[in-house]
Amino acid sequence: MTGMDAPAKDDPGLTGLGTEPASDLETLLGAATRALVVEGDLQTGRRRFDAAYRIAESTGDARAMAVAALGFGGLWVHEHRTVAGSALLRSRLRHALSLLAPDSSLALRLRVRLVGETDYRAGEHAAILALLDEVRPTADPVARAEALSLAHHCVLGPDHGASRRKLSVDLVAESFRTARHSDLLMGLLWQTVDLFLDGDPHAERRLAELRDLLAEQDHLAVGFVVSAIEVMLAIRAGRLDQAETLTRACAERGAVAGDVDATVWLEGQLLTIRWYQGRVEELLPLLGDLVHSPKLSPVDNHGLAALAVAGDRRKAVGALATLCGRDLADLPRSSSWLVTMNGIVQAAHLLDDVETSARAYELLSPFGHLPMMGSLAVACFGSVQHALGVASLTTGDLDRAVEHFHAAVQQNLALAHWPAVMASRQMLAQALARRARPDDDAAARRERAAAAEEAAALRGAGRPGDPEEKPPETEATCARQGRKWRIGLGRRSTLVEHSIGMFHLAVLIANPGQEIRAVDLVAGLTALDGAVGRSALSEQPTLDRVAVHEYRHRLTGLRAEIADLESRDEHEDAAGARREHDWLVTQLAGAAGLGGRLRRFAEGDERARIAVGKAIRRALQRITDADPLIGEHLRHTVHTGLRCSYWPT
Template identity: 60%
Template sequence: MGGSSHGVDVRVLGPLEVAVDGTVLDLGGPQLRALFVALVVADGRAVSVAALVEQLWGEHAPQDADRTVRTYVSRLRRYLRRASDALGAAELIVTQAPGYLLKLDRGVLDAVRFERLAAEGRRALEAGQPGVAAERLVEALDLWRGAAYDEFTDIAALDAEAIRLTNLRHNVLEDRIDANLAAGQGRELVAELEALTAAHPGYERLWGQLMLALYRAGRQADALRTFHRARSLLREESGVEPSPVLTGIQQRILAQDQTLLPRESGSDTGPFEAGEKALLDNGDLRTSRKHFETAYHLAYGAGDADGAARSVLGLSGLWVHEDRSATGTHQMQTRLEQALSAVGAGSPLALRLRVRLAGEADYRANDHSKILALLSEARQADDPVGVAEALSIAHHCVLGPDHGRLRRTLALALIGESSRTGRRADRLMGLLWHTVDLFLGAHPHAERRLEELRRALAEGDFLAVGFVVSALQVMLTIRAGRFDEAEKEAKLCAELGEAAGDPDALGWYGAHLVAIRWFQGRLDELLPLLDQLVHDSSLSTVDNSYFAARAVAAAVAGDDRKAAASLARLVGPGLAELPRSSTWMVTMNGVAEAAYRLRDAETAAQVYELLSPFADLPVMASLAVACFGSTHYALGIAATAMGKPERAVWHLHTAIQHNLALAHWPAVALCEARYAEAMALHPGQ
């Protein structure tokens, strides 16, 4: 059972206990215990004497109830003396208007530790670490010794909290079973799940888990019977049909879908099959490349043109421009072209090769005309795999701010096409692209779509998409202003990206650190790192954001010469000539900030003109992995640098409202500071 710091435990997940170094303290009778719990659930807030009287006696309070409460508090302080000594506090219960406050580190409360462990387990599961997830979730569940606030069922104020914790406990149990399934278990879970479905027949997730466990145990007929049993119970008790999720599991069992089975390390499949499984089932870019490289050489040496073509398509990966080096880029292009010349000109394989070649060329040229033409051709040919690949690649080529509606259309089409390809990778990529699109467009349902994506990932590991989801979570933590937590998450995210073999692992880690330090006002601390990152070969050829970040960091550090030099890298060729890639908005935001700090009115005027059409969008990096708030902020500081205070005031006021809608609290604070500065320049407002 997880202990707390200083050897003090306050336990409410079962009968109330306060323990010091494992010894349970005597808290007195029921009234004293109820008083203590009332202070615990107040979560560090003072509780009035009147509220304590109401909780202890309700309508039957004695005439001297106030004095009795003070007497109870005095007695509780004596009972808690060992705990206060262990924590180095004069008193745990302090007098504070309008009554009393329990001065206690929240970490000593088992319910708080339970929720913390549950969240860690959930994040590990989403990150594709089922072993770590199961460990954290089991540790969380082991904290329970009975029903939450077990002895206080007659206190109405505790009912809602007890119900919330109980529901969360059930969710954690289901998450732990998902972690076990993701780790390859099946037969081992059947007995437990049989008992759980009997106790909770309305919980469809448990039925789905039982069906999967039975199927893995070689009991396909029992798995299908379980579906029919669940459907009958749902109809009888709730009058509803099973959800599409449960029906989908049934259909995959009927089709004997091999992806439902755990991965077998000793399988003797060939390198191409192993590469396909790693890429399309698990999103493991690093492992798939090794297998596809072997498969390519074997097929090429054997004169197997189709096998070589399929292998080089696999080597191309899930994303566009996965190999950022000049050598890798041109070798891949040569392989694709050679494969295309060797296969049948009108074959589906030839069309897929042409789609990939068009996408790679368009991405580097900041264009999308070739890939959209090939998408139209793929739709006419009606090859589901070719259409799905064209949709995903096309989406990657239109990540600039001009194409929000087109991106959403492509993403939704990919989700739909995945039902024809039957490939899990297509469904996850479509869902991921749509999630990203909603964040890039500041859509109020973006986090709802993210939750749907998390549920889809809970069905099994898919490292490439899990890496992006992890990066999105870092972005949201930064928006919430929890910088220390975000920095830890960013490091874990980078490790996940490295494990997946994603080329953006380092670049996104840098983006996270820049966003954190930007809002902390400590960007100058990253100047040595940015000096290296601007020339790192892992960055995309169309990414200029780190030059802008270095310009701002240098300006913050007071090194105006370096700031101006970095800015000149971008302004020299003309800001309008920079590719409108997925990092263009962040680049322009950095240019605006640097121009503001350097009092560069000419550059500020250029960036103002370029950003104005996108004023109502948030400034986000790449696949929405870092957010710098409303574009109106960049326009406001650009207007300030231009000597247009009235315009600056309007933009910054609008930015505050937009950042509030984003729940981006650090951006709100920064905008408010700049707004005050602009108001001082324009006192007539």
């Protein structure tokens, strides 16, 4: 059906349904809720809730229709981007609402979703905030949590900072009443996004807390956003080559989660990278498609602004005219507004459009203290002061331009956004040269020299060099030492118990800056020497014989370890060892085919992604417990997904 995924024939939540509609329906709703709420699997959740709604509708079960319609809406607002998909969702919500008592909790939740969807599409927030006030006194914590999160979606513009910060704090508090891990994750995610949008110097602290929660229990949808923020941070750090590699892993994670923004964010992040590389014109074909993509939110105009900057004069004039419309002030104040306005300012500068520059300056002036962030902090173009400086340069106010570019350099330094620092220094030098006061020439030379120095540093950033070229404290080491592994970082080192995750980490650490497929990591030790760069290892056995031997040897050790831990009443450690034991048993069982022969992968990539991700997260937790500094380094530099990698700085 248009606007949603077709049911998957191999979805275990949709197979085995019998002839008892009532019991089947409850089973299906439970499976759908687990997929969406617990696992963050948006795509599987949509499929299952769609199937549940159809069954409920055929049996006239109004309560189940309401639950299924709510779940079909998803975790985020406006997940159904096509006209057909959006209309189907609204139709189901309204139909289910018409069948319920108006004062019921389910009816209130349906109203919240309907109003949230409507406000978001219109770039408004008054109705959802008013309805939130109605929800707050109710006895249903799930209704309150949903209303808080949906309302937060509608206040992501630059003038909504105080409102959204309160919503995210309230959502974290509400999560302890719902007892749903996903509500806590969403609350912390919104807090993290809020801090980045505000340019808060402690935003990465909240991100680290969110990473720790995800390490305890993964959530595909939230994890995707975290990986996108990590791409943004790599760009800020000037590691543009690494950031481009990370965009692919991030997009893959978004696709696995079923997030409609996976492709849009990939294109936006590539645009950011190319902008700072001075190669944005390479993306013209992509931008032409992006502008008309149905996957874009109706309040997202950044693609058109980018096209105005990257295109020829005729395209730039047309795109700018479309954006300006009757008045620039009419553009919705969404999460992409600052990025869009920056594109407008840059295009107006290229076209010497003084009138548009003056209007853009007027609209941007109240937000000079903010960074120009896109969406949920997944892209950053530096301080708004830079855009104000460009607009002033276009209008001919050179004193004001110099003042804004000075401020932009300082704010971009505070953001640790090195490509933006360089860009602001270059524009400051240009403004000083044009102003031409007695001391301006020397000041312009200083800024150009500083920009050139930073550009030289950026040219090498993010490209893995030879090990001897790197400071020793920036790269970890990992070596087997008897039954344990010694992890080192500079002068620090610690011993960690052997586990399958340590095998995987050892391979990644031995190949810094290299992407290794998860399926190749699972394939076993003998395949790893040739894993990097091999195009198709899915024909290998699921586990090779050396790996099977290692797994069986580890199983024997785990059984003894479990018995020893239980005899000493160390039940928590015993439970952890038992989880690893059970995982290994599953891997060995999955590797065996007819007659005990090693079976080859059928669904290798996805199974490997899950298995490797879990194993590495367990290993990282053990390392962090043993040495928090080394653990923190690895949490920031080890990336998992369909492809895994270790990127030391």
